[in-house]
Structure formats: C-alpha cells, structure tokens
Amino acid sequence: MAETLPGTGGRGHGLDLAMRGIVKRFPGVLANDHVDFDVRRGEIHTLLGENGAGKSTLMKILYGLYRPDAGEIRIDGEPVQIDSPRRAIELGIGMIHQHFMLVPTLTVAENVALGLASPKGPLLDLAPVARRIEELSEAYGLRVDPGAMVWQLSVGEQQRVEIIKALYRDAELLALDEPTAVLTPQEVEDLFVTLRAMAAEGHSLIFISHKLHEVLDISDRITVLRNGRLVGTVSSADATKAGLARMMVGREVVLEQVRAPVEVGPPRLEIFDVRARGDRGTEAVRGVSLQVRAGEILAIAGVSGNGQRELAEVVAGLREATGGRVLIDGSDVTGADPGQRRALGLAYIPEERMRDGAIGQFTVAENLMLHDFDRPPFARHGFLDFAEIERHCRRLVADFDVKTPSLDTTMKSLSGGNIQKAILARELSANPKVLVASQPTRGVDIGATEYIHRRLLDQRARGTATLLISEDLDEILALADRIAVMYEGEVMDVVDRADADVGRLGLLMAGVRDSGT
Amino acid sequence: MGTLFPVAAVLAALVVGAVMLLLLGASPGEGFAAMIDGAFGGPRELADTVNKAVPLLLVGVGITIAFRANVINIGGEGQIVLGALTATALALALPDWPAVVLLPLGLAAGLVGGAVWGAVPGALKAYFGVNEILSTIMLNIVAVQGMNYLLRGPMIDPAEIESGSRIPQTMRLPPATDLPVLVPDTRLNLGAVIAVVAAVVVYVFLWRTTYGYRIRAVGLNPFASRYAGIDVKRSTVVALTLSGALCGLAGAILVFGSESHRMVTDGSTTGFTGSAGFNGIVAALFGGLHPIGTIPASFLFGALLVGANRLQRVTQVPSALVIALNGLVVVFVVSSAIWKRRLEQRAQLEAVQTGDQAAQTSLPGDVAPAAADPPGRDSGTDDG
Numbered sequence: 001m002a003e004t005l006p007g008t009g010g011r012g013h014g015l016d017l018a019m020r021g022i023v024k025r026f027p028g029v030l031a032n033d034h035v036d037f038d039v040r041r042g043e044i045h046t047l048l049g050e051n052g053a054g055k056s057t058l059m060k061i062l063y064g065l066y067r068p069d070a071g072e073i074r075i076d077g078e079p080v081q082i083d084s085p086r087r088a089i090e091l092g093i094g095m096i097h098q099h100f101m102l103v104p105t106l107t108v109a110e111n112v113a114l115g116l117a118s119p120k121g122p123l124l125d126l127a128p129v130a131r132r133i134e135e136l137s138e139a140y141g142l143r144v145d146p147g148a149m150v151w152q153l154s155v156g157e158q159q160r161v162e163i164i165k166a167l168y169r170d171a172e173l174l175a176l177d178e179p180t181a182v183l184t185p186q187e188v189e190d191l192f193v194t195l196r197a198m199a200a201e202g203h204s205l206i207f208i209s210h211k212l213h214e215v216l217d218i219s220d221r222i223t224v225l226r227n228g229r230l231v232g233t234v235s236s237a238d239a240t241k242a243g244l245a246r247m248m249v250g251r252e253v254v255l256e257q258v259r260a261p262v263e264v265g266p267p268r269l270e271i272f273d274v275r276a277r278g279d280r281g282t283e284a285v286r287g288v289s290l291q292v293r294a295g296e297i298l299a300i301a302g303v304s305g306n307g308q309r310e311l312a313e314v315v316a317g318l319r320e321a322t323g324g325r326v327l328i329d330g331s332d333v334t335g336a337d338p339g340q341r342r343a344l345g346l347a348y349i350p351e352e353r354m355r356d357g358a359i360g361q362f363t364v365a366e367n368l369m370l371h372d373f374d375r376p377p378f379a380r381h382g383f384l385d386f387a388e389i390e391r392h393c394r395r396l397v398a399d400f401d402v403k404t405p406s407l408d409t410t411m412k413s414l415s416g417g418n419i420q421k422a423i424l425a426r427e428l429s430a431n432p433k434v435l436v437a438s439q440p441t442r443g444v445d446i447g448a449t450e451y452i453h454r455r456l457l458d459q460r461a462r463g464t465a466t467l468l469i470s471e472d473l474d475e476i477l478a479l480a481d482r483i484a485v486m487y488e489g490e491v492m493d494v495v496d497r498a499d500a501d502v503g504r505l506g507l508l509m510a511g512v513r514d515s516g517t
Numbered sequence: 518m519g520t521l522f523p524v525a526a527v528l529a530a531l532v533v534g535a536v537m538l539l540l541l542g543a544s545p546g547e548g549f550a551a552m553i554d555g556a557f558g559g560p561r562e563l564a565d566t567v568n569k570a571v572p573l574l575l576v577g578v579g580i581t582i583a584f585r586a587n588v589i590n591i592g593g594e595g596q597i598v599l600g601a602l603t604a605t606a607l608a609l610a611l612p613d614w615p616a617v618v619l620l621p622l623g624l625a626a627g628l629v630g631g632a633v634w635g636a637v638p639g640a641l642k643a644y645f646g647v648n649e650i651l652s653t654i655m656l657n658i659v660a661v662q663g664m665n666y667l668l669r670g671p672m673i674d675p676a677e678i679e680s681g682s683r684i685p686q687t688m689r690l691p692p693a694t695d696l697p698v699l700v701p702d703t704r705l706n707l708g709a710v711i712a713v714v715a716a717v718v719v720y721v722f723l724w725r726t727t728y729g730y731r732i733r734a735v736g737l738n739p740f741a742s743r744y745a746g747i748d749v750k751r752s753t754v755v756a757l758t759l760s761g762a763l764c765g766l767a768g769a770i771l772v773f774g775s776e777s778h779r780m781v782t783d784g785s786t787t788g789f790t791g792s793a794g795f796n797g798i799v800a801a802l803f804g805g806l807h808p809i810g811t812i813p814a815s816f817l818f819g820a821l822l823v824g825a826n827r828l829q830r831v832t833q834v835p836s837a838l839v840i841a842l843n844g845l846v847v848v849f850v851v852s853s854a855i856w857k858r859r860l861e862q863r864a865q866l867e868a869v870q871t872g873d874q875a876a877q878t879s880l881p882g883d884v885a886p887a888a889a890d891p892p893g894r895d896s897g898t899d900d901g
Contacts (some may be wrong), residue, residue, distance in 0.1 A: 146836025318744055348744065359738040370734070370745040374727040380728050 014041035014202030015076055015092055015172045017062075022071035024057050032056040032068070033228045039173060043206045044195060046215045046236075049225035050248055051416060053207055054339060059175055062206075063095045066090040076403070078271040094171025098178050104151035111150055112165050112510070131170075136167050140197045141190065156301070164196065174198070176208035179212055184303050185473065185506030192218050209250075209448075212241040212255075212472065223410055224248055249446050256478055257453050260461065264481075265294030268345075268465035269434045274324035276307075276314045284310040287324070288487035292434070292465040297456065299480035299496075303509055307489035308469045309351055312438045315467065316348040317341045318356065322348040328374040329433050342371060345433030349440050350424055351469070357423045360412030364404050365393040367411045368426050400425035401451060417448025427487045435459060435466045441475060453479060473502055487511040522857050523803050526849035527817070534842045539624045543832040555827020564703035565697040568774065570819030571729025572597065572767040572790070574712040577804060577811040578719040579763030583635075584806050585723060586756030587736035592638060592653025593764045593794025594786045595660030600765025601789065603630030605673065605780045608690045610775075616693035623694050624711070624769050631765015632758045634660060639757030643750035649757065657794070661786040668782045671853035686781040696774040708770040713812060715763060720808040726878060732756045767793060776806060796822070799847045821846065 017039040024032040031053045039045045047055050055236075060066045062073070073080055075091055082088050089097075102111050109129045115156045122268070126135075137144055142160040150158060166174055174175040180188045195218060199205055199345035209215055215222060215236075222239055224247040231247045236476060245253040269292040269462040278284030285307045292298045300308050310482040313319035315326055317338040325334045328344045350356035358367050369389055372378055393407050402421045404414055411419060420440065439457060441449040456479055460466060470476050476483055477500065485508035490506040535545035556566045560571075576593045583590035604627035607882055634656060641647035665685065674688035696706035734742040735752040742892035743749050771790070773778050784791055800818050804811030825839035 174694075316744065318740075337746065338744050342746060350744070355738070355740045356744050357741060359734055359741050361737050362734065366730070366734075371742065373730050379727045382728060384725055384727060384730065386725075 005039060016041055016074075017173055017204060017378065018074040018077075019058070019062065020072045020074070021449045022058060022061060022073075023069045024054075024061060024066060024293045025069050029304070030228050032061070032071075032315070034071070034461050035225065035228070035230050037205045037223055037230070037233075039206055041204055042199050043201045043220045044199050044207055044218055046207045046209065046219040046222045047211065047225065048208075048215060048222055048244060048248060052212070052227070053225040053248070054228040055175070055225055057228075059095065059177065059206070059208070062088065063093060089169055089171070090249065091347065092170060094166030094169060094173065094174045095174040096159065096179055097165060097505050098181065099299075100162055101151060102150045102161060103338050104149070106150060107146065107162075107268065108144055108148050108153075108161050109146040110149060111161060112146075112168050116169075119155035128417065130433035132168060133164055133464060136164050139201075140194045141361045142194055155182045155305075156184070156190070159183070159191070160194075160197050163300055166288055167198075169205075170308060173204040177208045177209070178210075179207070180209055180211060181471075182304060184509045185502050186510055197217040211472075212244050213474070215244065216385075226250060245446055251447075253267055253446055254454075257450075257457055259479070261458060262295040262461055262463075264296050265463055267291045269330050269467060270310075270325075270327040271315065271327045272327075274311065274314055276310045276319055277322055278310055283322075284489050285314065288486070288489070288491050289324075290467075290484055290494070291373075291461060294433070294463045295460055297460050297466040297468055297479050298477040299470060299483045300472070300486055301473060301476050301483055301505055301509060302486035304471050306486045308486050309438065310487070310489075312348075312436050312467070312469050315436050316346070316350070342430075345430075347427035347430065347435045349420075349427055349435070349437040351438035351442070353419060353423055354412070358411050358419060361410055363408045364397070364402070364411055364414070365389060367422060368396050370426060371430075396425040396429055400428075400455070415445070417444045419450065420444050421448060424452060428455065431462060432459075432464055434468070435464050438469045440468070440472065441470075441472070451476075473505060476505075477502075485509055521816035523814075523850055523851040524804075526853040528847055530842065530845040530849045531801070533845050534838075537838060537841065538832070538834065541832075541834050541838065543834050547808045548828050548832050549835070550819075551831035552555060552824030552828045554824075556776070556824035560700065561703050562823065564700060566704055566816065566819045566823045567709045568819075569823050570790075570815040571708045571712045571719070571774075572771055572793035572802045573797045573818050573831065574811060574815035575715055575763050575767035575770070576793055577801035577815055578716045578808045579631075579635075579760040579767075580798050580801040581804075581806050581808055581811060582719060582723065582732065582763070583737045583760035586732045586741075586753055586802065588639070588753055588757055588760075589650050589799070590635065590638075590643065590652050590653055590757060590760045590764075591795075592634065592656050592761065593767075593797050594790050594792070595653070595657035595794070595796050596761040596764035597768035597771065597790045598657075598660040598664050598786060599761075599782055600627035600631035600768030601636040602667060602672075603627060603767075604694075604769035605687055605690065605772055609672070609687060612691040614693060618692065619693040620696075620773070623773060627767075627769025628762045629765065631768060632762035635761015636754060636758040639754035639761075642757070643753040651741040657786060659874070661782075664782050664789070665779075665784055668780065672780075674779070684781070685784075686777075687703075687779045689777070689779050690772070692778075693771045695778055696770065704774075706774045708774045711770065712815075714750050715766065716808040716812050719763070723808065728755065764794060764797075767797075771896045796843070799850060803850050818846075 019035065019037045022032045022035045035054065035058055037058060049055050057066065061068050064084045064087050067083065074084060082091065092516065103114065109126045112133060113126060113129045131485060133146040136142060142164055144157055144160045144164065150161065153161065155208060183191060194363065195205055205219055216239060219236040221233055221235055222244065223233040223453060224244065226248060241255055245255055271288060271290045273289050274285055274286045274288055275283060276285040288311055290298060302308050310319055314321045317336060321334055325332055327333065328346055331344055333341050333344060354360055369378060373384065378385055378392065390407060401419050402425060403418050411422065440452050440456065444452065456466060464485060468476065468479060480497055482494055482496055483500050483505065485492045485505060487509060488511065492513060538545045538548045555562060556789045557563060580590055580593065604623045607626040608619065608623045638652040638656060640826050642649040668687065672687050674686055676688065677684050677686065698710050699705045699707065723733060731747050731752045732755065733749060734745065735749050739749045796818055800815040801811050804814035821843065825842060827833065829839055863896040
C-alpha cells in the first residue's frame with residue numbers, strides 16, 4: 001500500500017545499520033573494495049574521504065541507486081535488499097542530497113507532501129501536513145513556515161525543508177551529503193543543534209563532510225575511506241585533524257601553512273564603487289570598493305550567491321561593470337578585455353574551472369598555452385612551435401607538480417586537483433601583479449589544497465596582490481591578511497586577520513552589522 | 518571503436534538497400550556487383566569516382582573547419598554556386614590571359630566567391646545572433662536564384678539568344694581554364710590533386726597554426742577562449758568564411774573540370790552541384806571531422822554515387838532508389854555518431870558517479886557528433 005498522510009512517527013526511532021564487504025565496480029574503477037561501515041542507533045557517524053574515495057558510491061548503494069557487486073546490508077540484524085530509493089525509504093532511510101530536490105514554486109507543505117498519497121483520496125488536504133511540519137519543527141529546532149514558497153527560502157531554510165521531508169517520511173537513518181557546504185557558520189551551528197537533537201531521539205545519522213573541525217565537532221565516530229577502501233573507523237574523541245588528514249591522504253599533510261610577514265607595497269588592484277548585474281539581470285554587485293596592495297591577500301568571505309562571483313568576473317574582464325571603476329597597477333581597465341588586463345599583470349583562477357579556466361578536450365599542453373600560444377617563442381609567423389611549447393610545458397608541469405600521463409593527455413581526464421594545478425601553473429608562470437583566485441580549492445583533494453595554499457602564499461611573498469574569493473572560512477583564515485565580507489552585493493565590513501573570528505565573520509555573512517560601537 | 522561505427526553504418530545501409538532492391542524485384546547481388554563495377558571497374562570508372570569525390574572532399578574539409586568552430590554550415594550548396602559564378606565571370610572577362618595566370622586566378626575567384634557567401638552568415642551569427650543553420654539554408658536559395666537569373670540573362674551564351682533556344686548556360690570558357698587531364702583517356706584532372714592538397718593544408722592549418730588553435734578553442738569552449746583573449750566572434754566569422762571559401766573552390770573546379778567547359782543550370786541547385794554541398798557534410802562526419810579522414814570518406818561516397826548510376830542502368834530500378842540509398846547511409850552514419858556519443862557519455866557518467874571529478878565536464882562546445890575525440894596534433898596522419 002502507498003504511504004499515507006500524515007506521517008505517524010513509524011516504528012519508533014533509530015535503527016542499526018551494518019554494511020559488510022561492499023564491492024562496487026565500474027569500468028576501470030573499483031569504487032568500493034570490500035568496505036565495512038556501520039551506524040548505531042542514536043549515533044552521528046561521519047564518512048570521510050577525498051573525492052573519488054568511494055563515499056558517494058557507498059551512499060548510493062545504501063539509498064538503492066546502485067546495486068553492490070558483492071556484500072551485505074543488514075538493518076537491525078536483518079539482511080535487506082535495497083533495490084530502489086522507494087525501498088530505502090520504506091526501510092526508514094532518508095537522504096539529504098547536496099543539491100536540494102525541492103520544487104521552488106510550491107510551498108513547504110506542498111513539497112513535503114509531494115509524492116505521498118493523501119488520506120482524503122483524490123482531495124488534497126494540507127492542514128494535517130502543516131500541523132505535522134510544525135510538530136517536527138518544534139521537536140528538532142527546524143524553524144520553517146509550512147506556507148512559505150520554497151523559492152523565497154534561504155539555502156539554510158531549504159535544507160531544513162529537506163530534513164523535514166525525510167523526517168515526515170519516518171526516516172530513522174538520515175544521510176547528509178556535505179550539508180554544511182552552503183551554510184554560514186551560524187547556520188552550521190543551528191544544523192548541528194538539530195542533528196544532536198535527532199541523535200538524542202535515537203535517530204542514526206550519517207554525516208559527510210571534508211571540513212575536519214566540523215567532523216570532529218559533530219561526530220561520535222568517523223570512518224575514513226581512501227581509493228575505495230576502508231582505512232579505518234575511529235572514535236571522534238581519539239581523533240585529531242592531522243591524524244584524520246593522514247588517514248585520508250595516506251601521508252603527512254601540512255594543514256596550516258606558515259604565513260610569514262610580508263612587507264606590503266603599493267596598491268595593485270583598486271576597485272571603486274563597482275556595480276554589476278548577475279546572470280538573471282538583477283543587480284548582483286552594489287557599489288563595492290576595495291583595494292589590494294602588493295604582497296597582500298584580501299579575502300572575500302560570504303555565502304555563495306552574494307555577488308562574489310560577479311565581482312571576480314568584473315575584475316577579470318568577463319562581466320561588464322554597470323558602474324564604478326577597476327584599476328590594475330594604476331591603469332583604468334574598466335572597459336578593457338581580458339587580454340588587455342592580462343598584459344597589465346592580471347591572472348585569474350576562475351570558480352568554474354572547466355568552463356572558464358580550461359578546455360576539457362584540449363590536451364594539457366594546449367591548455368597550458370591558452371594565453372601564450374600566439375606569442376613568440378611559441379608561435380612564429382602564425383605557426384605553432386611544438387618543440388618550444390613542449391619544453392615550456394614540461395617545465396610548468398614539473399614546477400607545479402601536475403600529475404599527468406603526458407602533455408598530450410586531454411585535460412578532462414585529469415583529477416580536479418591536477419586540473420587546478422595546471423591552471424595555477426599557467427596563471428602564475430607570468431608572476432602576475434594581481435591575482436584573482438575564485439574558490440581555488442573547491443572540489444580539490446587535501447594534498448592539492450595544501451599545495452595550492454603554499455603557492456598562493458609564495459606568490460604573496462613575491463609581491464602579488466591577491467583577491468581571494470572563498471566560501472571556506474578555514475581557507476580564508478589560513479591565507480588572508482584582510483577579510484572583506486560580502487552580503488547581498490555589498491561589502492559589510494573589512495576586518496584585519498588579527499581581529500577576525502569565526503563568530504564575527506559569520507554574523508557579517510548573515511548580513512548583521514556589528515552592533516557595538 | 519572510432520572507425521568501426523561508420524563502417525557498420527555503411528553495412529547497415531547496404532543491408533536495407535538490399536531489401537529495397539528485393540522489394541523492387543531486382544537481385545541485390547547483381548545490383549551491388551554493378552555498383553562495384555561502375556565505381557572501380559577500370560581506369561575510367563576510377564577516374565569518375567575520383568572526380569565525383571573531389572567536390573565532396575573540398576566541401577567536407579570546409580565543413581570540418583566550421584564544425585571545429587562549433588558552427589554548422591549547411592550552406593555548401595550556395596557557396597559552391599557562388600564560387601562557380603565568380604570563377605566563371607572572371608574567366609569570361611579575361612579570355613585572352615595565359616593558362617598559368619588565368620587558371621589559378623579563376624580558382625582564386627571561386628575561393629573568394631564562396632568566402633563571401635560564408636562570411637555573411639558568419640557575421641550574422643557572430644554579431645547579431647542569427648542561427649547559422651537557417652541563414653546558410655536561406656542563402657542557398659538566394660544563390661540558386663541568382664545563378665538562374667545570371668545564366669538566363671547577363672551571363673548567357675550569346676549564341677543561345679541568336680539561335681533562339683535560350684538554354685541557360687554561359688559560352689564555352691577560355692580553354693586556358695580547362696583543368697589539365699592527369700591520366701590520358703580518362704577524365705581524371707588536376708582537381709583531384711588540388712582537393713587532396715587542400716585537405717592537407719586544412720589539417721596543418723587546424724592543428725599547427727595559431728589561427729587553427731583559436732578556431733578549435735572557440736569551438737570547444739567559448740568561455741575559456743574568451744578569457745584567454747581570443748576574439749570569439751571574429752573566430753566564428755573566420756571559420757565560416759574559410760568553410761565557404763573551400764566550397765567556392767569546389768564550385769570553380771566543378772566548372773573548370775566539366776565536360777562542357779561552361780556553367781549550365783537546370784533551374785535547381787542540385788542540377789549544378791549534384792548535392793555536393795550536402796553530401797560533403799556527410800563525408801566530413803564520416804571522416805570524423807578530420808581533414809585527412811575526409812579523404813577516404815569522400816572517395817567512398819564518390820564511389821557510392823558513381824556506382825549507383827551503374828546500378829540504375831543495369832537493374833533498371835528507379836533513380837529514386839539511388840537517392841534513397843544515399844540517404845540511408847547518411848541516416849546510419851549520423852545515428853552511429855549518436856550511438857558513439859551515448860556510449861561515451863555513459864562511460865563518462867559512470868566515471869562521474871564514482872566520484873571522480875576528473876571526468877566531470879559538460880562543455881557547451883561538445884556538439885560535433887563524430888568529433889567526440891578530436892585527434893591530437895600527433896595522431897592526424899594515421900587516421901582514415
């Protein structure tokens with residue numbers, strides 16, 4: 001029989017999950033190689049690993065999206081076959097995906113009820129749904145208005161709707177895929193309160209993240225995967241950041257780079273009252289003024305979608321400024337194209353690296369030459385000089401530690417970290433005066449992140465003025481000299497690294513200005 | 518895997534063709550034997566096949582340039598006609614010039630005529646966002662009507678007016694423009710050499726010059742190209758202009774290499790071009806959108822067309838069957854490209870689902886059906 005409205009709370013909270021010897025093969029890849037993973041009633045268990053470690057595959061098997069090639073899943077000791085998401089839901093498994101599965105033009109209650117049979121047959125009665133949503137909100141601190149349209153909600157609120165949706169369907173085990181990636185620090189705290197309340201009720205929770213301090217904060221136990229294999233399961237109380245990083249990468253990792261003091265020089269990048277429209281035509285950047293000096297890293301913090309990307313594109317020359325001026329090394333480049341800006345010493349590491357930063361079907365060498373292919377010594381009289389190009393690219397690949405089978409390998413077949421290193425090699429090889437780095441380590445593994453951070457600090461020591469745009473506060477705090485917080489297209493405040501703390505930045509990111517004097 | 522798909526497509530088309538022959542009461546064995554004999558039976562047949570392949574090859578490599586820039590040029594027909602008209606007009610205007618000057622000049626005139634007919638849709642697309650598929654098709658119609666007007670009026674052979682027969686054709690072009698015959702007793706002429714050289718030149722252009730690099734970069738990813746300082750709009754115009762130029766050259770060779778040594782119209786585009794402007798697209802797709810791969814592909818299609826004439830004569834099947842057979846090959850080739858792409862997408866999807874970000878790309882430039890794996894600069898010569 002179809003499930004009925006409203007949810008009743010099911011069999012009582014919590015379940016014990018045990019996945020044993022899970023194997024999943026894809027052509028050429030062993031995505032899960034005899035992985036054991038278990039979650040107890042009332043436990044928050046983190047699944048930790050780099051991209052490609054096999055976390056997603058394991059979760060998709062749990063949710064019935066993939067069938068394992070070998071292995072067994074037991075729930076409360078009983079072996080189960082999970083052959084579809086529907087079956088997973090019946091078993092009490094819920095999943096919060098990184099990209100929300102909500103219909104923006106429907107209300108919260110409509111979204112929650114979507115796909116479930118109504119108790120009144122063909123007639124839709126949302127009143128009991130709304131009542132139940134309010135109960136769940138109350139019980140777990142999930143503040144949300146059942147009558148609100150989803151498109152009006154913030155990202156954090158949408159996430160709460162997703163959690164309510166799962167709870168409404170009587171999920172007793174809930175897996176959350178990188179739930180904190182899109183949240184402000186305060187929203188993360190709120191989420192953690194909710195998760196702890198759910199665990200206290202007996203719910204079993206799987207938490208996926210790569211932010212180690214969050215993992216240590218919220219988890220009871222942590223399971224680390226690497227290259228599809230189980231590295232180990234540790235109790236959070238016994239774990240350290242360095243230890244977890246070592247388990248993930250398989251070697252020692254320097255998590256915090258040393259930021260040596262650097263003498264700050266003259267302003268290299270000046271932004272005066274810049275305005276710009278977003279992709280939808282609404283004003284995304286509303287009068288931003290910033291100055292970055294030689295040898296300085298100015299970071300822009302903010303929740304995604306508050307105008308940071310548009311600002312970076314205006315500076316790079318990829319988006320038209322509707323107002324204001326941009327100066328690179330004293331020259332007004334407001335109307336200049338990207339090539340002219342680069343000639344003045346600008347380099348850019350774009351947020352969407354496969355769209356703006358690289359050509360996937362081009363070879364590594366062709367990508368490394370993207371800016372210089374028509375300049376001597378790489379081209380003479382319109383013909384490419386392959387010997388010269390190869391010599392140059394070999395040096396870049398070696399200098400920037402790009403791991404590629406050959407220079408003729410297509411860019412898209414490299415890993416995210418190596419693609420980013422190749423872009424970094426191209427952009428930094430000219431020793432730029434100004435560097436705009438947009439989300440330079442997003443989706444990049446820890447090893448490459450460590451390397452990229454080191455390179456950015458090297459560049460700072462060499463006198464580059466860097467505008468760093470990141471949603472990762474840890475990254476910002478590790479690299480920046482000053483931090484500007486953007487909210488709804490405006491700079492809320494610019495604070496020195498020394499005066500910055502997560503709490504204050506978080507408030508600014510949420511649009512709350514300092515109330516003190 | 519890459520070359521297996523087109524071959525399978527041709528085989529599939531032949532199987533369906535055989536069924537059609539059976540339905541028409543003809544023997545497929547006899548039919549196909551006639552085709553093979555007609556296309557490869559002797560030096561004359563071979564020469565005819567090559568001559569048929571020449572415009573396909575020139576159009577094909579032209580189309581390849583456009584496709585590599587992510588522009589779809591369906592205007593080969595019109596560009597051929599324009600090239601033929603300009604070449605003819607030049608030859609008629611300078612009847613007394615020596616062959617060493619007039620022949621290259623006439624071919625160059627063909628290049629220019631086609632180039633203009635390519636540049637127009639190129640500029641319309643780049644600067645006004647006009648869909649190039651529509652504009653090139655429209656320009657085909659403009660070209661053929663222009664040809665009909667010119668050959669019935671200003672460019673008509675005066676003898677046709679005197680005799681009152683008024684056949685829409687020019688007078689015989691100066692013999693200086695006749696393409697030299699390469700093998701005696703056949704119709705194999707210099708056009709074949711020009712076409713093969715053009716294919717090699719286009720290969721070198723696309724993979725060894727900065728202009729070719731720009732065009733390929735723009736075709737694969739206009740966003741990254743723009744950030745790299747490449748003028749995306751200009752590259753689009755350049756690609757369509759060159760594409761048109763090669764089609765125009767095909768037009769000039771069609772006239773200079775024709776048996777009557779004059780330009781004739783029957784009122785339709787096909788009457789003059791033999792649909793080379795469309796068949797060349799198929800040859801290009803079949804050749805993996807690679808200039809060198811297009812050489813054997815054009816030869817194959819030339820053989821198919823010439824062989825089909827013999828098939829028609831021997832088995833007395835309607836000529837429509839020949840056209841249908843040709844169409845079948847097109848359908849199968851294009852759908853084999855889609856199959857191939859699907860397989861690749863699936864492989865990519867699986868790689869993505871294992872969490873491997875490396876294979877995670879969704880480039881807007883990935884259009885060219887058979888161009889899913891553009892050959893690198895070192896792998897060009899082993900193609901085909």
